[in-house]
Amino acid sequence: VSPGPLEGVRVVELASFVFVPMAGAILAEWGADVIKVEDPETGDPMRALKVTGQAGSKVVPAANFQLMNRGKRSVGISAGSPEGREVLYRLVESADVFTTNLLPSSRRKLEIDVEHIRRRNPQIVYAKGSGLGFTGAEHARRGFDFATYWSRGGIAASFHEANPSPEYPPRQVGAFGDFPAGAVLASGIAAALAGRALTGDPSVVDVSLLSLAAWQVSAGLVGADGRRRRLILETEDGRYLALVLPTDDDGVARVCADIGAASAAELEVAVSRRPLEEWRSVLRDVGWVWEPVQTVDQLTEDPQLLANEYVRPLEGADGMYAISGPVQFGGQPPVLTAGPKEAGSETDEVLLELGYTWDELIELKINGSIL
Amino acid sequence: VAGPLTGTRVLELSSGDFAAATGALLGDWGADVIKLDRAVEPRPEGALDSHLNRNKRSVAADPTTAEGADVVRRLVTAADVFLTDLTPAAAAELDLAPESLAAYNRPIVYARGTALGPRGPERDRRGDDFTAYWARGGLATTFQLADASLVRPTEQPVPGFGALPAAAMLAGGIAAALYGRVRTGEPVVVDASLLGLAAFNLATDVAAEAAGPAMQMVRADLGRPSSPGDRTALANALVCFYRTGDGRFICVNAYQDRFFPDICARLGRPHLSSDPRFATHHAREEHSAELVRELDAAFAQRSLAEWARELVGTEWVWEPIQTLEELVEDGQFVANRLLLDRTVVSGPVHFDQRVPTVSPAPMVGQHTAEVLAELEEAGS
Numbered sequence: 001v002s003p004g005p006l007e008g009v010r011v012v013e014l015a016s017f018v019f020v021p022m023a024g025a026i027l028a029e030w031g032a033d034v035i036k037v038e039d040p041e042t043g044d045p046m047r048a049l050k051v052t053g054q055a056g057s058k059v060v061p062a063a064n065f066q067l068m069n070r071g072k073r074s075v076g077i078s079a080g081s082p083e084g085r086e087v088l089y090r091l092v093e094s095a096d097v098f099t100t101n102l103l104p105s106s107r108r109k110l111e112i113d114v115e116h117i118r119r120r121n122p123q124i125v126y127a128k129g130s131g132l133g134f135t136g137a138e139h140a141r142r143g144f145d146f147a148t149y150w151s152r153g154g155i156a157a158s159f160h161e162a163n164p165s166p167e168y169p170p171r172q173v174g175a176f177g178d179f180p181a182g183a184v185l186a187s188g189i190a191a192a193l194a195g196r197a198l199t200g201d202p203s204v205v206d207v208s209l210l211s212l213a214a215w216q217v218s219a220g221l222v223g224a225d226g227r228r229r230r231l232i233l234e235t236e237d238g239r240y241l242a243l244v245l246p247t248d249d250d251g252v253a254r255v256c257a258d259i260g261a262a263s264a265a266e267l268e269v270a271v272s273r274r275p276l277e278e279w280r281s282v283l284r285d286v287g288w289v290w291e292p293v294q295t296v297d298q299l300t301e302d303p304q305l306l307a308n309e310y311v312r313p314l315e316g317a318d319g320m321y322a323i324s325g326p327v328q329f330g331g332q333p334p335v336l337t338a339g340p341k342e343a344g345s346e347t348d349e350v351l352l353e354l355g356y357t358w359d360e361l362i363e364l365k366i367n368g369s370i371l
Numbered sequence: 372v373a374g375p376l377t378g379t380r381v382l383e384l385s386s387g388d389f390a391a392a393t394g395a396l397l398g399d400w401g402a403d404v405i406k407l408d409r410a411v412e413p414r415p416e417g418a419l420d421s422h423l424n425r426n427k428r429s430v431a432a433d434p435t436t437a438e439g440a441d442v443v444r445r446l447v448t449a450a451d452v453f454l455t456d457l458t459p460a461a462a463a464e465l466d467l468a469p470e471s472l473a474a475y476n477r478p479i480v481y482a483r484g485t486a487l488g489p490r491g492p493e494r495d496r497r498g499d500d501f502t503a504y505w506a507r508g509g510l511a512t513t514f515q516l517a518d519a520s521l522v523r524p525t526e527q528p529v530p531g532f533g534a535l536p537a538a539a540m541l542a543g544g545i546a547a548a549l550y551g552r553v554r555t556g557e558p559v560v561v562d563a564s565l566l567g568l569a570a571f572n573l574a575t576d577v578a579a580e581a582a583g584p585a586m587q588m589v590r591a592d593l594g595r596p597s598s599p600g601d602r603t604a605l606a607n608a609l610v611c612f613y614r615t616g617d618g619r620f621i622c623v624n625a626y627q628d629r630f631f632p633d634i635c636a637r638l639g640r641p642h643l644s645s646d647p648r649f650a651t652h653h654a655r656e657e658h659s660a661e662l663v664r665e666l667d668a669a670f671a672q673r674s675l676a677e678w679a680r681e682l683v684g685t686e687w688v689w690e691p692i693q694t695l696e697e698l699v700e701d702g703q704f705v706a707n708r709l710l711l712d713r714t715v716v717s718g719p720v721h722f723d724q725r726v727p728t729v730s731p732a733p734m735v736g737q738h739t740a741e742v743l744a745e746l747e748e749a750g751s
Contacts, residue, residue, distance in 0.1 A: 215539065
């Protein structure tokens, strides 16, 4: 396995919950050395959170925590104390990237805003994940993906409109917005690192739950409507085919001929005449695009998912699995390694690397600045 | 001011939204993106063409002819990145496989956006986000589980719903590869797929499924309402949708217990916070059906606009469920300049709080002469 392209990059993460920690997990997957800073008293609250997946499944909190904290080391630092903050600054001096999800008021209070961090490391890429963006009257407002991305961001309403249900819009649970937002923040950080390598100038990188929602529904915002050509049709055995009708009449005629329908209006009836397995062989080599609709159970067994190794056992965490980001390098899946078992698991190791002596560490532990 | 990828040249050969959107983002980020238009006929016009082909130049060439192949070879030689949605077999047919391009004199980053990933028996199967991400990737049935009134797999809310986030991630992977190339001198092949995004998007469920019972806390019907519209089985009534008096919806997203008294006070139901049924997190979980009904009654008292005034400045999170028409008028959407032009929406990443400039989507072959002249000049 070749090292990832971000080999040699150090990231310091002062972030909790899902969105910004997921950026750190992706950067680690891409080869970076990611150091998660956790409060010695509380740790990342995510360590205790039970998260429910869309399908109602729940993994144990320790396994869930690994989904967005795999591949990192954890250092316990009390960033609120002057001695602790100095340790954090020393760490920042050794880093290429700083990531945070703290609100502007907390960043100022802890003196970890861009100005303070850049004072100790002028070349650092400073990356923020927010709910509602970097400017505007509500930019300092707290956000969560269910409210900010799914609801305010127009996804729930689009979903409800596409799927008229007499009752409420469908819920979003299970970090559905946070996961991609984190991967997109990692993407912006990679671009900033490339920019710094090419020009010498670092950037401040911003991604918000609102900006991701806007991008994701942007085809709707600009008035594109492809829904009529996208069909979900039931098979004889209660499964479904998803197919895309071509834009030209000849293409539609080919789809109808392959399925055995006299016209597009009769596709539904024609599809209902055979079970899915028959359709798989009948439609195996057609030139138009279709797939069976799958459940999560079926997805997890999908030969393409297995062949591409998107789901991998976590090395160093027995029985746990993680899902890599969708990007792979060099035609190989990344190795996914376990993240910190506890807040501050690697405090000593990381700070000794930085040049602290045991005596200094003991002093800092006694006064509660580090864990 | 230019973006972080200024000075980087990308050659894009694509037919679908996924790779086109990737090229658009790389252009926003400062790269010189040259779209290779194969067809002699114009691209399908429409809103998506101007949205996903902004900030590119177009060179028309047909790689199946000797003359076109020569143009492509010159473009490849001058590029840092080759971006395509060709499947491995289709690329090989055009002599544009990674091995073929590696023979040129420049270490090029080869980036592929595919439906089902670069390996496996179906690696050459084509697809878009509706088929590979939404249907095969498990999204259509997953959202069906959240609402018992949905009796069949759900429709994808808007076109591009999976392709566009996948594009942002592929663009990031390309940037990471460019960083790695500066550091080591070596290019890599970068792959991203719509099926991979689906698994990543549903990571909580997929990880639980993969790990099996030992890692699962509950694998019951949690989160699955027992009857249409039944939201009362939810574990947390404070992370829930409520209907307002005018038939609109509010999303309450208040995880922390300390917010409960303020929620009750703001809703004009201060007594609820001292009600023993709701006094602790555990009690609220046990009596979530009753709490949902209490809050249903409270939210029904006022319109969405009235609630927006009542709830201004809360420390706990709530938001209205907005339509796309409302989203474009949203103060935060406007202030962050998320609409760059009538038919161009901003990418999700901002650098130094700058708004990228937008040059309109090129006509097919609009820049053929210009780009070829540049290559000529650089080569001489």
